[in-house]
Amino acid sequence: MDVYGKGTSIAQWRRLIDEAYSGSFQGPIVNVDDGRDPHFDAIFVGGGSAGRFGAAVLRSLGGRPLVLERWPFLGGSCPHQACVPHHLFSEAARELDQAQALQGRLWYPEFDPTAASVLELVELFRSKRSGPHAHMNWQSAQQLDIESVLNAEAQVLDARTVRAAGRTFTADALVLATGARTALPGIEGETLPGVFDYASFIEDLDYEPRKIVVIGGSKVAVEYASFYRATGTPTTIVSRAELLTSGGPARMDVDLRRFVVDGMRLRDLELLEHSVVTRIVGCDRVEGVEIETPEGHRFVEADFVLLGTGEKPNTASFASALPLVHDDRGFVVVDSRMRTNIDGVYAAGDLIGPPMEMFKSRRSGTTAARNIMGVDATFHYDDIPDFLHTTYEVTWAGLTEREARERFERVVTIQVPPIGMDPADTPLPMAEGSMLYGFTLPERTGFQKCVIDATTRRVVGIHHAGYGAKDAFQYLHHMISRPEGLTIDQLGDMNELYISSDYFIGYARLRSSQADLTSM
């Protein structure tokens, strides 16, 4: 189908995507100016966040990009199977947590766990996900002027040539952005029906889970397990290490981590740490998992198992044509300009390995685009802001208290609840999202910590569990990471929007005039 110059509306895109995804429409969706030579400044193989943002910036710089995407929409796995459903489910988890905790109080009726359905939420997401997809297709074509071929597999022929939809396209540069998928851990039984990963769970779930085991101890495991449990479904997490101590969240402050993990226990999520699943058991479908725990062998019944155990890159569309250098997990190796070992071939997004985060994906794509257009740009992502969801939004940036104490001579912290105080003994911190808890179950409001190098007075780490502060951490991270940093005195001179989800400005002000900073 040729959509070039047709001014397709969001509603029209939605129908087209739905038809393509259901199979009632087949064949490529071509948004290419056939009046021009099929030669481009860059071809983006993969139209996820890296490819789409890269193409947008290349176009902004006056270049002509082509995006090739096997799905009938741009935006990639995020709106289809990853960040968007995860956010929907995490919001459901938060609301369900409140509905459960406050049942019988105020206007909250008795909580009916049979009314909260994992399947229904998955079906809701599936039935409506083409809305965001359609918005991105509309935006990419109408606002960003990006040419694309959707709903077609691409095959890279060489460093300048790609075939898709029966046509051959050439370009001065290639940007590979084909993403990643779950790496199966190699556990016996992992292919049984009822065993899912984050993608197949969205695509294939067709029954209501009654007892869930989540294998893994990092973000995906914690986020999905928190959601399942919030629906009232008994859920067990099995993690080799302590929860949230490996992978992305390795650098969580211990006090932040304690509040978060205690909160999961408080909600009757079963946590088996230092434990290994030795076998997933079942005949026609999963019936349970065998686990080695520090206390010995356990069998945990389950009709649903989620593998949250890491990812591997998608390389099929280019592996045979391009002898690329990759790391030991198969991720494509790039420099800080997103250049691979092959001249004119760039890579971006999940394909280049962790962190599998949106900003890294987008910025790696735009960094490639700039360099292709002759604008020198580098991107480093060793110091990043980070977050995850449980029934809370958990956000952190900069150094943990421990890291700061290793690095600096005098470190002070500002903490709510105060150091050593039981969260049940004070309703603080509370703000938007935790007010009802503040007045009913004060131990549930949240936790926050600001870490300061007392010598330079610079804020070096920020840590938060609660609601409404995640957005702020984007800007706080920027400010504390600038060469000049952010001092507690500068922070205390800002204008807070009280009650602020993070209390950093107000508390900084209380301390900012202290010549010799002390903790509080």
Add this chain to the structure above:
Amino acid sequence: MDVYGKGTSIAQWRRLIDEAYSGSFQGPIVNVDDGRDPHFDAIFVGGGSAGRFGAAVLRSLGGRPLVLERWPFLGGSCPHQACVPHHLFSEAARELDQAQALQGRLWYPEFDPTAASVLELVELFRSKRSGPHAHMNWQSAQQLDIESVLNAEAQVLDARTVRAAGRTFTADALVLATGARTALPGIEGETLPGVFDYASFIEDLDYEPRKIVVIGGSKVAVEYASFYRATGTPTTIVSRAELLTSGGPARMDVDLRRFVVDGMRLRDLELLEHSVVTRIVGCDRVEGVEIETPEGHRFVEADFVLLGTGEKPNTASFASALPLVHDDRGFVVVDSRMRTNIDGVYAAGDLIGPPMEMFKSRRSGTTAARNIMGVDATFHYDDIPDFLHTTYEVTWAGLTEREARERFERVVTIQVPPIGMDPADTPLPMAEGSMLYGFTLPERTGFQKCVIDATTRRVVGIHHAGYGAKDAFQYLHHMISRPEGLTIDQLGDMNELYISSDYFIGYARLRSSQADLTSM
């Protein structure tokens, strides 16, 4: 009662405050070092946010402050009758809005408007408000080392002398911070039982309102009316001007304001603009209000009327002793160092007039403290970030689009939903707090606009309705207000925490490479 050096815990403070407020304990609560001369560097008359923060900073600078407060706690009206209950009720409004909108879907049962009770929420707040009070008393004594006399009226004798609790205290300087209260509008019937202001509503409500009229068109009116309506109670707002066009929110962007007001109408809040209440009617108690509307005379039945019509300063404790210059509404006039016309007498907080916002109150108190301690400090609050609640968090900073177009030659905007698009046609923007709406009622997710001077590429205005972005606006306001400003290119180079409540970073990145910026 002498509490000095006793190490009173939060739990002990809570009991003491409850006893004092109920009248079962009477007399002053004295936290003063009697081993020292009763002479202080500064006496803060009033222990609200201005006095408490001022005292903390004076102490940090090595000074000795004394805070005198008529209530048995520090922190003032905010945790007692103003910002804290307002936040609790606004969170309830948001949750009730969702419970109503999503009834019969997912786990949400049919919404029972009789279960949602204004009275019950007020009673919940009243029964638990001593929690935050106690935290502030504990913090002020234990962490901030502030001496105080609570639960005692203070009387200023001269510019250096104050009497409280039968004792006389002297100081080198006074900081007046006695706050403000509702200015009755002078409408016939305004003193009838059933007519409340924001304070008496909290203190005195003892029945469930069945039909509510709110008089006023600015923040307080809009916030409380949105809450009442969300409980299912029929509610009418009567406003002389268009809603949210006078007072603090005078500078709301028209598109932001439209989204917000349309959202109130969508929720069946009756809005009578350009209308004047001529009489509040009733015999023993309020029965309704007479209103002149552009369409003629109306009588609206009501058993509860809220006056949201402005404030006047509390001057009784010092008016006779100090010939202070005040403005035509009675607010004490100060310079940018918070100095009044009397040498050594400063004023801060709501007493010096609008904006009645926490950051202004706190920073005016700390500015006074610094100057008293010989640290030159000024505080200007003509360019401020601002917010209000409906069932949304509504936040803005910098210029409206109209103001920017008056000031700059070339202005572009980045807007979600896109310019001219019906919010029902796209689920975007959606993020934490609006995910469930995005997948069910997309017109309810929110609105955002970024205003950019295309010539300098600087972000000059930011506007948001939704959830989770309010905290970020504190830092964004700081950055766009710096002399060097914040360009769209700098914004696009930050690391977003996707899905971000504000889409500013991601959208800025899509545009940041454009040499000649265009709107999207």
